[in-house]
Amino acid sequence: MAMESLDHIRDELLRLVKGATSLDGLEQARVGALGRKGRLTGLLKELGGLAADDRKTRGAALNQLKDEIEAALAEAHARLNDQVLNARLTQERVDVTLPVDAATAGRIHPVSQTIDEIVAIFGAMGFVVAEGPHIEDDFHNFTALNIPPEHPARQEQDTFYLAATAADGSRKVLRTHTSPVQIRTMLRQKPPIRIIVPGRTFRSDHDATHSPMFHQVEGLIIDRATHMGHLKGCLIDFCRAYFGMADLPVRFRPSYFPFTEPSAEVDIGCSREGGGLKIGAGADWLEILGCGMVHPKVLRNCNIDPDTYQGFAFGMGIERIAMLKYGIPDLRTFYDSDLRWLRHYGFVPLDVPTLAGGLAR
């Protein structure tokens, strides 16, 4: 049998391998040469039919050619792989210096923004954030806070109770305020205590200013010497920092809460002239939070001696003060997940109001 010239085959196979412009093309060249039905494979199979001498020289030449083709394949494979990688690197390159497109970026929800602002202001006064569970028991949500059995918060129509009844006849509740975290903290930690508690709360209410789920922030200071003067200074500073008005009028109006004595409500100055609401100067007042000196009974319920320790607490609705600061008219829209609303009232992540940059806009 006439033996085909290897030079010719070598030229052709190497041309195919080196000429491949894609990994797929290279694979075709490989199969064409070394695959089960490839040219070189065919020639190697033919060796069996040759005379011993011929087989030896021809075999050596074919194996050398096979090595050569394999080396060329490896080289071409590396080259094409590099090309693919480079193409991907240029195509998928992320320009981290590109400014964020404010028109398409997500927004920070006014509730998150307001919590951040409140935490920043009280954080600067040395308060630390504490948290508690949304599902509370009767003791933490009511009893330990000196809330009497006839209090409206305990009634079925005001509070979400869970179905299961405990051995003592009580049922768990979705916490109606953040105040139970006062109890949890005082039971867990010895004074001095200085906490701020932002979180979700639940009441069965639903209208333009009430939602069944809303947010509050609670504050609590317990030590040996904190008195009503500190309460007033702290909350006046907070109101002025939060609304970004150094001369914002703030007044304390006597009130009642079961867990504080004395208790007060805090009002800020505003004007309702012309039907609108303007915070700051004016003849009117607007209630924004409740506060008071922690009731001795509450301290005792938490194993803290009221003859040694005292302090103050306060609580406010986050949506409410967000609505006031940012002019949002309806509470229910906070939870509609309407993107148009969020684009309008939300905050651009890189451009939020801060203590340093100015909280009021």
Ligand code: DAH
């Ligand atoms: N827990 C009260 C509420 O939900 C708010 C409150 C008032 C909290 C006075 C306090 C406080 O800590 O001292 O209406």
